[in-house]
Amino acid sequence: MTEIVVIARLVPDLVEELEIATSGTALDLAWLRLIINEFDNHAIEQAIILKERSGATVTIISPEAEGVEDMLFTTAAKGADKLIKLTGVGEEKPTNLSMAQTLAEIIKEINPDLVLTGVQAHDDFTGDLAPQLADLLDMPYVGYISGISLGDGKATAYKEYPGGILAEMEIALPAVLGIQSSEEPPRYVAISKVRQMMNTASIEDRDAGVLETDSGVVIDRMYLPEVADRAEMLEGDEEEVASKLIAILQDLGLL
Amino acid sequence: MxxxxxxxxxxxxxxxxxxxxxxxxxxxxxxxxxxxxxxxxxxxxxxxxxxxxxxxxxxxxxxxxxxxxxxxxxxxxxxxxxxxxxxxxxxxxxxxxxxxxxxxxxxxxxxxxxxxxxxxxxxxxxxxxxxxxxxxxxxxxxxxxxxxxxxxxxxxxxxxxxxxxxxxxxxxxxxxxxxxxxxxxxxxxxxxxxxxxxxxxxxxxxxxxxxxxxxxxxxxxxxxxxxxxxxxxxxxxxxxxxxxFFSELDRPIGQLPPTPTDREGHPVYVSKLNELTWKQILNGDACTECGRCQDVCPAFGAGLPLNPKDLILGIREIFEDAKLSSNGNSFDKSLLENQKLNKEALWSCTTCAACLTECPVLVEHIDTIVELRRHLVIEGMIDPELQDALTNLGRYGNSFGQSPRKRAKWTQEIDPPVKDATREPVEYLWFVGDYASYNPALAEMTAKTAAVFNHAGLDFGVMHKGENHAGNDVRRVGEEGLFEMLVEKNLSALQRCQYQSIITTDPHTYNTLLNEYPFSEPQTILHYSELLAQLIKDGKLRFTNPLNYKVTYHDPCYLGRYNGIYDAPRYVIKATGCELVEMPRNRDLALCCGAGGGRIWMEEGKIQERPSESRIREAMELDGIQHFIVSCPKDITMYQDAVKTTGHESDLTVKDLIELVEEALEDSTY
Incomplete structure (x- = not known):
């Protein structure tokens, strides 16, 4: 049976208004609500699609955070088989390398054919969790994948390049893939199914151990985008606006 | 001899x-x-x-x-x-x-x-x-x-x-x-x-x-x-x-049955003939094919792939197929692959209850439609727009995908400040609803409602982020689990509040609170049209600026057909000095605007004439009508769109009941 591991992370929900902490270098976590990283959600969907297509055991691993249990039960309702929560992850974000080291230990025990995770997360500076993981597991890595089909000991992954070019690449398994989007949009899962999972599925807790939080990057200031006064509004009726526009374009030497 | x-x-x-x-x-x-x-x-x-x-x-x-x-x-x-x-x-x-x-x-x-x-x-x-x-x-x-x-x-x-x-x-x-x-x-x-x-x-x-x-x-x-x-x-x-003889007597039409369970207590999500109840199969056999439901169905009239008569006859057809090959194992025929009864037909229903109101043999169309929708939801067979709405409702408690903290943002501009009913006792708890709370186009209307309440000296408040979508249409979409979750959240918020009555501006909210919420104590739940009528009768709202408009009134399905409130809004309209001219389809014959049953969240599909457009044309047939009066926030958006798409923007304005009241009060102490 194919073993698939998906790393799923919670990130700040941008629907809520973000506030900067008094330190001025971080978000105010008190007001934050977390939501599943959209790319990870696609990774989960891709794993479930592969499971439905050719059979697989899907394990979801998530660092603990507020609401992570609900998120994990939702993946179980979609079809995930095993749920693992990394405990002992503090509020301060660990480095991707340190997180990859912890995850690699757990993943080695599972001995998967495929490790999927979102290619990026909007609260991530470096976006290197998946490549770090691949390195530690001694597996190949490809990112920005938008479709996978599994073969015997290998996988074909699809990757979109700018300009509408689609690359199809063969990768020897086991491998780590960074998912940009799943083949189908993430499915809806009815609340009653999630609630049923809350009663029947179980989450395995794994201690994250000591995590490094100092990435060597120092944040000087964190701030919300500031309103700048750079736009020039062209006023008047259509004729006037058109002639002003032509004048500007001529000034710029474009006409 | x-x-x-x-x-x-x-x-x-x-x-x-x-x-x-x-x-x-x-x-x-x-x-x-x-x-x-x-x-x-x-x-x-x-x-x-x-x-x-x-x-x-x-x-x-x-x-x-x-x-x-x-x-x-x-x-x-x-x-x-x-x-x-x-x-x-x-x-x-x-x-x-x-x-x-x-x-x-x-x-x-x-x-x-x-x-x-x-x-x-x-x-x-x-x-x-x-x-x-x-x-x-x-x-x-x-x-x-x-x-x-x-x-x-x-x-x-x-x-x-x-x-x-x-x-x-x-x-x-x-x-x-x-x-x-x-x-x-x-x-x-x-x-x-x-x-x-x-x-x-x-x-x-x-x-x-x-x-x-x-x-x-x-x-x-x-x-x-x-x-x-x-x-x-x-x-x-x-x-x-x-x-x-066997028609439903235990529930009002505004109350859907919960998801049924089998003998082991597992939920039954109906998708096969033998998962229907015997009464639902009898519906198919009882249909006289008179087509009254077809005539009044807003989805059918709009050219959507639903004909309520065919849908019910689909049950008969599947039943007869099963009967013909009755070797005992053929009763599990799918209810979703018939030409007459299929997914597209099920999703087209606005649950307006016009079919129920017309059917001479009391066929119960909507219960069956919603039960089949529950199966589609469980299987994730829903369109992307509906999926977004349900995901938002599950996460944020509103279909707009907005922060729950912004629900009462509209109150910031109101003076005197609107009370927070979760913090202090109020006489009237106003359950505002999603559209009135979040839709920027309705903010003015919501503010006017608050102004009229203040003018009448009402002691009222709202629940701020404690309020969630009431769930009426979530239930009718077939997302029963989400409905239950919303009910739990709202009930727990309401339990924290001290109030005498609940006022609703949205008839859908009104229906589910009144008919479906399992309150532990009896409640007084009012639609604002009922409250306004009462305030006028009690002399708490006195109109000094009679309007003299010629208007017509659209009965919202969940206020009229579902709950029989036809007179209160008409009383209010007349009290403001307006002349009310009825459309041919009035009271329980009123045509649905097309938004109910979760349709407002779904992809529209191939439509010939929107029900709301048909309705505006109906109003335009009346002589010299200036205003099209509604008493449901969703109707404002539906009909303002329809007035534009039918090209009647300059002839007819869509107004909420509250706008007439506010205008008729204008010259007084207000």
Missing amino acids: PEHNEYWGIPLDWGSPNILVYSVMFLAGAILIFRFYLRARLWWKIGRPEPRWNKLHLRFYNLIKYSIVQTRILRQKYPGIMHVALAWSFFIFFLGTALATINTHFYHFLTGLVFSLYKLTLDVFTVVFIVGALLAIYRRYITKPDRLTYQPQFTWSLILLIIIVLGGITTESLRLAVEQPANAAWSPAGYLIARAFLSTGASAAALTNWHLGIWLVHLLTVAFTIVTLPVGSLLHILTGPLNI
Whole structure:
């Protein structure tokens, strides 16, 4: 049976208004609500699609955070088989390398054919969790994948390049893939199914151990985008606006 | 003295005609019962159990009201008169035959005046029948409304009935011609025909022979009709009253049943024939194919792939398929792959309840539609727009995908500040609803509502982020689990508040709070139109600026048809000094705006004319209407769009009830 591991992370929900902490270098976590990283959600969907297509055991691993249990039960309702929560992850974000080291230990025990995770997360500076993981597991890595089909000991992954070019690449398994989007949009899962999972599925807790939080990057200031006064509004009726526009374009030497 | 003459003109050397008549009729009756039993037992065999034997007095009351008096059928003039003319005359003929039998064998009473009146009644109803039959012929073969089913079995039924009745009146008039009894004038129609027979100069013997022949044809046609009843369109004579008798009595129409469970307590998400209850299968068999539901269905009218009549007949079709191959294992036929009953049809329903209101045999369309939708939701077979809305509702408690903290953002501009009912006691707790809270286009309306409440001196408050979407349409989409979650959240917020009454601005919210929320204590729940009417009556709202507008009013489905509130909004409109002109489709005939049942969250699909556009055109037909008045926030968005797309933006403005009230108050202390 194919073993698939998906790393799923919670990130700040941008629907809520973000506030900067008094330190001025971080978000105010008190007001934050977390939501599943959209790319990870696609990774989960891709794993479930592969499971439905050719059979697989899907394990979801998530660092603990507020609401992570609900998120994990939702993946179980979609079809995930095993749920693992990394405990002992503090509020301060660990480095991707340190997180990859912890995850690699757990993943080695599972001995998967495929490790999927979102290619990026909007609260991530470096976006290197998946490549770090691949390195530690001694597996190949490809990112920005938008479709996978599994073969015997290998996988074909699809990757979109700018300009509408689609690359199809063969990768020897086991491998780590960074998912940009799943083949189908993430499915809806009815609340009653999630609630049923809350009663029947179980989450395995794994201690994250000591995590490094100092990435060597120092944040000087964190701030919300500031309103700048750079736009020039062209006023008047259509004729006037058109002639002003032509004048500007001529000034710029474009006409 | 005239008296009932048994078997006049039937040769006595046939032995007792009784034996002939009773054996033919007994045999026909037995065949009918057996054939009907073969069909009916399958409802219970295939369908899930569902108790419908309680409240027998109400069931018999409904049987009389809907099956005998036929009040539903009489809602529409032409088909109503047509049907009761046919049905009531047959009730009379049936009764007449029964009385004649009693007279013959048990109690001899058909003599003298009683007999003459008896004859007159039968004669009059023969004419009534003929009028009904002519109306039916004209309708079926000349005017041919779209909603009817044009299949030979309907023609056959009509022919059989006409032969039976013409046979009856002809034998009667032949007897009158030969016998020429003293009370012949009590059968005016029969006597008129008798005179015609006499004018031919035929001998009494010839007429008596004709009588015998026609009498036999009459007898055999009756027997044939009875024998073939279970396979023809007259089956509804049996299934219609049964469906009426077993109709839902335990829930108002505004309350859907929870997801059913099987014997082990697992939820049943209906997608197969044998997952329906026996009553839902009976719905299919009871449908008379009159097409009244089709006529009033907003989805059908818009050209969407739903015809409520076909949907119900789809159940019958699937049932008949299963019955034909009834090796016992074919009852799990899918309910979603039929040409008439399928996913697209199910998602087109706005749950407006117009079909329920029209159906003469009380078919329960919406319960079945929602149960099938629950299966589609569980299987994740929903369109992306609906998926977004449900995901947002699950996460944020509103379909707009906005932060719950922003729910009461509109109150920031209001002076005096709107109370937070989760923090201090209020008399009126205003359950604002998603649209009024989050839709920027409605912010002004919501503010005006608050202003009017303040003007009337109401002590009111809102629940801020404690309020979640009430769930009415979440439930109707088929997301029962999400509905339950929203109910739990709202109930726990409401429990933290101190209030006397709940006011709602949204009829959908009103419906589910009133009919579906399991409050531990009785509640007073008001729609703002009811509250405004009360405030006007109590003198707390006095209008000093009478409006003199000519307006029309649109009844929201969940206020009108679902909860019977028609008068309060009309009272308020008139109190503001407006002249109210009704659209042809008003009160329980009102056309849905197209937004209900979760349709507002779904992809629109290929639509010919939106229900809201049809409605605006209906209003424009009225003479000199300035304002189209609504009392539901969703209606504002629906109809403002429709006014634009129909090009009537400059002729007609859509206004909420509250805007009229606010305007009529303008020159006073406000």
